[in-house]
Amino acid sequence: MRIQAQISMVFHLDKCIGCHTCSIACKNIWTDRQGAEYMWWNNVETKPGTGYPTQWEDQARYKGGWEKKGDRLKLRMNSRLGALGNIYYNPYLPTLDDYYEPWTYEYDNLINAPAGDDQPTARPISQITGQPLEIQAGPNWDDDLSGSPVYAANDPNLADLSEEDRAMLFEIERLVFFYLPRICNHCLNAGCAAACPSGAIYKRGEDGIVLVNQDKCRGWRMCITGCPYKKVYYNWSTGKSEKCILCYPRLETGQAPACFHSCVGRIRYLGVLLYDADRVTEAASVDDRALVSAQRDILMDPFDPQVIAAARANGVPDGMIEAAQKSPVYKFVKEWQLALPLHPEFRTVPMLFYVPPMLPVQATLADGRVNLAAVDEDDPLALFGSIEQARVPLAYMARLFSAGNTDEIVRVYRKLLAVRVYRRAQSAGDVPAAEAVRILADAGLTPDSAEAIFKLTATPTFEDRFVIPPMAREVNIESVIDPLTHKQGAGFGFRQDARRGQ
Numbered sequence: 001m002r003i004q005a006q007i008s009m010v011f012h013l014d015k016c017i018g019c020h021t022c023s024i025a026c027k028n029i030w031t032d033r034q035g036a037e038y039m040w041w042n043n044v045e046t047k048p049g050t051g052y053p054t055q056w057e058d059q060a061r062y063k064g065g066w067e068k069k070g071d072r073l074k075l076r077m078n079s080r081l082g083a084l085g086n087i088y089y090n091p092y093l094p095t096l097d098d099y100y101e102p103w104t105y106e107y108d109n110l111i112n113a114p115a116g117d118d119q120p121t122a123r124p125i126s127q128i129t130g131q132p133l134e135i136q137a138g139p140n141w142d143d144d145l146s147g148s149p150v151y152a153a154n155d156p157n158l159a160d161l162s163e164e165d166r167a168m169l170f171e172i173e174r175l176v177f178f179y180l181p182r183i184c185n186h187c188l189n190a191g192c193a194a195a196c197p198s199g200a201i202y203k204r205g206e207d208g209i210v211l212v213n214q215d216k217c218r219g220w221r222m223c224i225t226g227c228p229y230k231k232v233y234y235n236w237s238t239g240k241s242e243k244c245i246l247c248y249p250r251l252e253t254g255q256a257p258a259c260f261h262s263c264v265g266r267i268r269y270l271g272v273l274l275y276d277a278d279r280v281t282e283a284a285s286v287d288d289r290a291l292v293s294a295q296r297d298i299l300m301d302p303f304d305p306q307v308i309a310a311a312r313a314n315g316v317p318d319g320m321i322e323a324a325q326k327s328p329v330y331k332f333v334k335e336w337q338l339a340l341p342l343h344p345e346f347r348t349v350p351m352l353f354y355v356p357p358m359l360p361v362q363a364t365l366a367d368g369r370v371n372l373a374a375v376d377e378d379d380p381l382a383l384f385g386s387i388e389q390a391r392v393p394l395a396y397m398a399r400l401f402s403a404g405n406t407d408e409i410v411r412v413y414r415k416l417l418a419v420r421v422y423r424r425a426q427s428a429g430d431v432p433a434a435e436a437v438r439i440l441a442d443a444g445l446t447p448d449s450a451e452a453i454f455k456l457t458a459t460p461t462f463e464d465r466f467v468i469p470p471m472a473r474e475v476n477i478e479s480v481i482d483p484l485t486h487k488q489g490a491g492f493g494f495r496q497d498a499r500r501g502q
Contacts, residue, residue, distance in 0.1 A: 002277040003300060003311040005320045005469075006188065006208035006351050007246060007270065008329045009260075010339045011181055012457060013357040015267040018179040020044050020140065022259035022268075026183075029258050030245070035237025037102030037127055040139045041244035042259045045180045048152040048169055048396070049142045053098035056230040057156040057343065063092040064228030065191045065346030066284065073285055073347060075194055077225045087197065092225045100137040102127040128236065146177030157399040165393035176391045178357040180400075181267070183259065184231040184244035185342070185350030186210045188275065189284045192243070195226025200241070206320070207272075207471065208351065209246050217241050228346040256466040266460065271327025271467040272320055273334075273351070274300045274311055284347040288403040291344040298349075299334045302327070323469035328456055329353070336445075336453060338412055340401040355457075356397050356409065358416055387413045411444075415453075418443035422450045 026042040045051045059065060063077040077092055078085070105122035113120035126133045142151035147170045158166060168174055186203075190210050193201040200216035201223055203209065212223070212232070219239040223232045232243045247257035255261065260268040276298045283294040300307045302324035311321055324330065332339040332355065339353035387394070387410060394406045394413075402408035418439045425436035440450055456464060 001300075001306075001310045003274050003307060003314050003316060004208065004277045005206065005311070005316050005324065006273045006275055007186065007251070007469075008273045008327075008333070008351040008353070009183075010269040010329050010332045010353045010355065012267045012269070012355040013178055013180065014355065015265040015457075016044070016179040016181055016357075017265045018044055018046070018143070019264050021262050021264050022181060023139070025258040025262040026244075029247075031242075034127075035235040036233070036242065038096075038099045038139075039233040039235075039242060041231070041233075042181065042183045043139050045140070045182065046143050046146060046152075046177050047180045047400070048146050048155040048158065048177065050151050050154050051180075051182075052139045052141075053094040053230050054137070055098075055154065055156055056094070056228075059228055059346070061092070062094065062228070062230070063225055064230070065226075065348055066189065066194075068285060068347070071285065073189075073281065075191060075226060076228075077195060077222070084197070087220055087222075090221060090225055093221060094224070094230060097137065100135075100139070100141075101133060103133050103135060144177065147171075147175040152177070157396055160399060160404065161393060161395050165395055168391055168393055169396070174391055178392070180342075180354075181259075182229065182231070182342075183352065184210060184246070185229060185348065185352040186244075186246060187348035187350045188277075188280045189347060189349040191226040191228060191346070191348050192223040192232050193226075195222040196220075197222060201232075204248075207248075207251075207469070209248050210243070211245055211248075212241050212243055214238075214240050228343065228348065229350075251468055252471045254468055256462075256468065260466060266465065269328040269332065269456075269460075269465050271329040272302075272324040272469050273327065273329055274302050274307060274316070274321070274324050276300055280349060284349050288345050289405040289407075291347070291403045292340055292401075292405065292408050295341060295344060295349055296334060296337065299330070301334075302330065317470070319470040323467050326467045328460075328465060328467060331452070331456065336415065336449060338415060338453070340408065340412065342401060343403070344401075345403040354401060355416075356401055356412055357392070358413070358420075387417065414443040415445055418445055419450045419453050422447065423454055 031039040398406040425431035
């Protein structure tokens with residue numbers, strides 16, 4: 001048992017209002033410069049929808065992440081040595097059109113245009129070529145367009161849905177969508193790091209944050225293909241790759257990352273998870289239906305004396321262990337099992353988890369109408385509609401958050417519904433208290449856990465949401481970890497690169 005610490009995140013999707021404040025906060029701090037105009041380290045997508053870059057979830061097209069070959073894992077794009085064959089030509093990269101060509105406006109024309117009969121305009125021009133440009137895409141181009149034949153209908157997650165499920169999503173009377181904020185997942189089995197020929201991408205040893213060494217990066221862009229979430233970007237001005245750094249300069253001074261701090265809906269939680277590094281490959285190698293539970297199994301109890309001893313033996317400081325014991329992420333992911341990873345079938349073991357959205361709560365009845373008066377009033381759960389008749393099909397949610405395993409999604413929703421019924425019994429009094437407790441027990445919860453879930457979801461303080469550990473950078477030594485073997489060393493030379501205080 002080799003215990004390591006990982007800064008991890010939870011996003012509660014029921015609370016996201018799609019305001020993009022997080023994206024703007026990140027853009028203003030990190031990517032407001034030449035060559036980074038099209039980079040959105042944090043973006044908010046409408047689901048169903050094609051996302052950013054276009055259809056990033058389609059790994060038949062982009063070849064990101066890992067695939068299981070027998071009992072082993074291999075990069076979907078090719079082997080590490082196989083990357084040499086495509087080092088100067090990579091057919092699996094998103095094109096600029098899959099993002100958008102960065103543009104500005106010809107503001108100078110408003111002031112200096114010659115006198116004439118027409119009002120001068122500020123035409124859009126490319127920030128790369130300086131030529132006039134017809135704008136056809138952007139980072140949130142399909143915002144709120146669920147049900148559209150151009151965007152939502154081309155969502156790769158619809159592939160396994162029945163015609164009936166599709167009708168539930170796209171008939172105009174029943175249109176529904178939700179928001180999906182995305183940042184780098186800072187994965188335990190990061191595909192970007194495994195794909196990098198020069199070993200420029202590494203995980204910090206003390207907190208697991210994935211970074212790009214700008215001195216080592218040679219601009220080969222294999223990392224962009226290797227990341228199935230397409231959260232690594234190429235800076236066309238510097239010739240280097242860049243990605244979300246989880247605002248580690250802020251974390252090192254005890255501050256939450258910018259997108260977390262600015263979140264209007266307070267959907268974001270940050271904390272430490274302790275995990276068994278010896279079992280990462282094992283957790284990423286199980287069958288699809290078991291991926292969520294396998295990832296959960298390698299997350300260790302920070303109160304277990306054996307885990308604490310193993311963590312200390314592996315150099316995890318006491319401050320990090322104490323932060324793990326207070327972590328809201330541990331509660332959501334491991335203790336309550338409410339938060340799930342995004343696309344675990346990519347097998348990168350992501351460390352960003354999502355509480356699936358419950359909205360809308362009304363059930364869709366057999367005749368296609370929403371009619372709460374027809375719901376069985378004797379069933380307290382029916383107050384919020386049936387899980388099986390939800391307007392967002394379970395198969396769609398399972399494709400997003402549990403590699404198609406609908407049982408995992410149903411378990412989460414039963415817990416979320418049970419907490420709502422329990423709180424309604426307390427606030428409205430129209431559900432018998434004993435019945436509310438029984439429903440909690442059926443979902444695997446207790447009144448104490450229901451109260452804790454409600455508090456952390458609805459009334460958390462800043463300190464509840466963000467448990468930032470002391471980073472102790474002055475005493476840490478970080479090593480490049482080879483993601484293929486989880487040993488020290490990466491790149492073609494497999495050179496150990498231990499660096500102090502950087």
